[in-house]
Amino acid sequence: MTPSKPYLSLELARLASQEATAAAQKEGLRLIVAVVDEGGHLILLERMDNGAYGSIDQSISNARHAIAHQDRLTSGPWKGAACIEAHGCAIGAISIMAAGPRAAANKSNDMEAKLQQLMQHVLSKIDLWLTQRAAA
Secondary structure, rough: OOOOOOOOOHHHHHHHHHHHHHHHHHOOOOOEEEEEOOOOOEEEEEHHHHHHHHHHHHHHHHHHHHHHHHOOOOOOOOOOOOOOOOOOOEEEEEEEEOOHHHHHOOOOOHHHHHHHHHHHHHHHHHHHHHHHHHOO
């Protein structure tokens, strides 16, 4: 049975995480990616090898904040989290955090810019996948 409204599937969460981690590896970054559904329930959590354990809860919290406030590229302490929308409906959120020794040593505007660019890339891929799924 097909759901009557758009939803964030595990498959889409996995695709988004794979896209983020592949791009991060090219930049030499270690990420923690958290994806939550429209209710803020965790769908997927991925911590790249040697990523900091201490950032796991913050990443989940950031994704929950983004869906609760329906923010896209939120600012303040929730940087790196964005609401995922389909057909004008918030269907979930993703948080992408740099974690590990390089991230801790490089808390600069350059690092934030890289993460913002990575988030924009992932969100554009999500939009593309959702459009393709709707057309199928």
